[in-house]
Amino acid sequence: MLRVASVDRSYGDRRVLDDISFEVAPGRMTGFVGANGAGKTTSMRIILGLLAADSGTVTWNGEPITRAVRQRFGYMPEERGLYPKMKIREQLVYLGRLYGLTALAARRSVDDLLDRVGLAERANDPLEKLSLGNQQRAQIAAALVHDPELLILDEPFSGLDPIAVEMIAGVLRERADRGVPVLFSSHQLDVVERLCDDLVIIAAGAVRASGSRAELRSRYAAPHYQLVTDGDAGWVRDLPGISIVDLDGARVVIELAVPDDDQAVLRAALARGPVRAFGPIVPSLAEIFREVTQ
Amino acid sequence: MTTLAPSPTRSQAGPAAARTTMWSATKLVAGREIVVKLRDRTFLVSTILFLVVAAAGTVLPALFSDGSSTVAVVGAGEVGGVLDRAGMEVVAAADVAAAEQLVRDGEVDAAVVPGDGAGGIRVLAMDRTPDSVVRALSSAPPVHLLNPDAVDPMLAFLVPMAFSMVFFFLSITFGVQIAQSVTEEKQTRIVEILVAAVPVRALLAGKVLGNGALAFGQVALIALVAVISMQVVGSDAGLLAQLGPAIAWFIPFFVVGFVLMASLWAVTGALVSRQEDISGASGPAQLVIMAPFFLVIFLNGNPTAMAVLSYVPFSAPTAMPLRLFFGDAAGWEPVLALLVLLGAAALCITLAARLYEGSLLRTNGKTSLRAAWRERETRVS
Numbered sequence: 001m002l003r004v005a006s007v008d009r010s011y012g013d014r015r016v017l018d019d020i021s022f023e024v025a026p027g028r029m030t031g032f033v034g035a036n037g038a039g040k041t042t043s044m045r046i047i048l049g050l051l052a053a054d055s056g057t058v059t060w061n062g063e064p065i066t067r068a069v070r071q072r073f074g075y076m077p078e079e080r081g082l083y084p085k086m087k088i089r090e091q092l093v094y095l096g097r098l099y100g101l102t103a104l105a106a107r108r109s110v111d112d113l114l115d116r117v118g119l120a121e122r123a124n125d126p127l128e129k130l131s132l133g134n135q136q137r138a139q140i141a142a143a144l145v146h147d148p149e150l151l152i153l154d155e156p157f158s159g160l161d162p163i164a165v166e167m168i169a170g171v172l173r174e175r176a177d178r179g180v181p182v183l184f185s186s187h188q189l190d191v192v193e194r195l196c197d198d199l200v201i202i203a204a205g206a207v208r209a210s211g212s213r214a215e216l217r218s219r220y221a222a223p224h225y226q227l228v229t230d231g232d233a234g235w236v237r238d239l240p241g242i243s244i245v246d247l248d249g250a251r252v253v254i255e256l257a258v259p260d261d262d263q264a265v266l267r268a269a270l271a272r273g274p275v276r277a278f279g280p281i282v283p284s285l286a287e288i289f290r291e292v293t294q
Numbered sequence: 295m296t297t298l299a300p301s302p303t304r305s306q307a308g309p310a311a312a313r314t315t316m317w318s319a320t321k322l323v324a325g326r327e328i329v330v331k332l333r334d335r336t337f338l339v340s341t342i343l344f345l346v347v348a349a350a351g352t353v354l355p356a357l358f359s360d361g362s363s364t365v366a367v368v369g370a371g372e373v374g375g376v377l378d379r380a381g382m383e384v385v386a387a388a389d390v391a392a393a394e395q396l397v398r399d400g401e402v403d404a405a406v407v408p409g410d411g412a413g414g415i416r417v418l419a420m421d422r423t424p425d426s427v428v429r430a431l432s433s434a435p436p437v438h439l440l441n442p443d444a445v446d447p448m449l450a451f452l453v454p455m456a457f458s459m460v461f462f463f464l465s466i467t468f469g470v471q472i473a474q475s476v477t478e479e480k481q482t483r484i485v486e487i488l489v490a491a492v493p494v495r496a497l498l499a500g501k502v503l504g505n506g507a508l509a510f511g512q513v514a515l516i517a518l519v520a521v522i523s524m525q526v527v528g529s530d531a532g533l534l535a536q537l538g539p540a541i542a543w544f545i546p547f548f549v550v551g552f553v554l555m556a557s558l559w560a561v562t563g564a565l566v567s568r569q570e571d572i573s574g575a576s577g578p579a580q581l582v583i584m585a586p587f588f589l590v591i592f593l594n595g596n597p598t599a600m601a602v603l604s605y606v607p608f609s610a611p612t613a614m615p616l617r618l619f620f621g622d623a624a625g626w627e628p629v630l631a632l633l634v635l636l637g638a639a640a641l642c643i644t645l646a647a648r649l650y651e652g653s654l655l656r657t658n659g660k661t662s663l664r665a666a667w668r669e670r671e672t673r674v675s
Contacts, residue, residue: 048490050655071314075490081483097322098491100314142487
């Protein structure tokens with residue numbers, strides 16, 4: 001369990017992180033969501049020890065994070081970087097050894113990984129000869145080479161084509177399923193929505209919401225229901241305790257003043273004719289994001 | 295290794311990774327520097343070029359020097375015997391005309407024919423006076439040298455040049471390479487991954503160590519080639535004996551001096567964000583290499599200036615071995631100068647480490663020395 005507790009950080013007079021607290025739990029993919037400049041990269045750099053926090057603590061399994069602990073973290077920086085002229089396999093082995101693997105273990109791990117991310121045939125090409133998408137795959141492999149206990153990935157999906165997104169997502173999910181906490185930032189909300197178990201939403205240097213995806217949905221979802229009938233659904237506005245969010249012919253989205261009134265609405269609709277669809281609307285991550293960051 | 299453990303299925307218990315220590319990280323970084331450089335075509339070509347120059351520089355003068363002359367002599371007699379004893383090849387010629395023809399045809403370097411000069415002989419040659427022949431046939435007055443140990447003026451010019459050039463070139467070329475390697479890591483942002491994994495100081499130490507090993511290897515190779523070529527052409531073996539002690543001292547001075555220079559270049563590289571900006575930021579590093587180079591070249595005849603230069607850390611690596619070569623330094627002096635240099639190098643690398651740490655993760659433009667010094671990042675655990 002990675003725990004970030006009350007972390008502050010300023011650059012000069014500008015406060016970029018204000019009392020940030022959140023957790024990344026074992027086996028969970030935690031999406032770190034926020035606009036550009038919200039503080040995602042700064043938070044990640046503090047977790048990795050690349051930046052110092054002004055105050056607050058970051059702990060791993062309850063212990064402060066020393067270099068020995070950090071060597072068991074995997075990190076993918078936002079701005080990609082590997083040696084352009086070095087062969088992929090060679091530089092991944094080098095990184096693996098810097099993380100403390102033996103030469104043999106590093107080579108084995110790199111070969112497995114390159115195979116897994118679909119770069120086995122390019123193993124002996126210098127990085128600069130690869131397409132951007134393939135460079136990104138190599139970058140993911142660099143974060144995984146030492147079989148890390150925690151993964152911190154800054155925008156791992158930006159710039160990837162959909163096939164590569166699926167493949168990387170699959171690799172990360174495998175790691176999470178083996179019990180590794182995965183923290184990844186993204187501003188592609190649809191990708192985060194599909195992949196994450198937990199969410200941390202950050203805006204202007206402060207955590208606005210955090211928790212499991214389902215929990216956040218129910219917490220920030222206004223009680224909206226959708227009703228689809230055969231005829232015009234305009235009659236709904238005459239029901240008590242209801243306001244119409246959106247009306248489009250036979251389809252209406254309503255907000256209930258009292259959540260338990262949903263069955264009364266359904267009964268009223270059935271009394272008027274066939275009901276094609278009725279149910280609560282699950283808010284998208286984009287909607288939650290809009291709501292908590294406003 | 296006979297059996298391999300099955301690939302460990304990872305659990306939360308922790309990976310197979312042992313922790314990387316400062317020293318093992320330094321070795322890995324140094325190893326990468328060396329491997330990358332050894333595959334770099336520019337580096338290989340320049341090394342080969344150096345070796346060719348070193349071989350040519352020792353072999354060619356021997357080939358072009360006088361060597362033994364061939365002399366035609368008219369009429370047998372004591373002249374032929376004298377020349378023969380002086381190591382020249384004597385060819386008998388029938389008469390003056392035949393001897394002259396031999397000279398004109400280039401068959402011989404000179405001819406000694408009967409004439410009205412002292413001793414009743416005359417020397418014929420094409421376009422320049424054959425000094426060795428003239429010397430052999432002259433009676434030289436006895437010479438008493440008052441300072442027999444003084445260094446041959448040719449050597450007195452060449453040796454300071456050679457020492458200064460070696461240190462100058464290696465400090466510049468490897469210095470720039472260290473700076474480029476540091477900036478490359480900054481520019482590609484791989485430095486973020488590296489710094490998260492290993493101590494910043496291990497990166498710095500590894501770069502200095504790796505490039506230092508390469509520089510030292512290059513010098514050793516050049517020296518080896520020069521010595522072998524000298525043996526092959528049978529050049530003055532006395533020169534080696536004469537240079538021996540100076541070279542023996544040059545090695546530790548070179549090593550420590552290189553570390554001093556390398557730390558400056560590493561900081562130069564860390565202060566900028568793009569390789570194109572290195573040359574603009576390298577003024578101070580170039581100055582402390584250039585200034586001692588020219589001072590030593592121009593002032594090596596001035597004992598007072600050299601005494602001072604041999605203690606100043608940046609010029610000591612060349613000035614002190616030269617003073618030893620010229621026999622101007624007492625036995626304790628190189629020891630003291632080396633200690634001063636060691637102290638300066640230790641101080642410099644400590645300051646450099648702090649500046650390096652303070653600027654390595656600042657990837658926006660050029661970092662000022664002041665900002666790098668005050669930076670508090672990454673100095674955690």
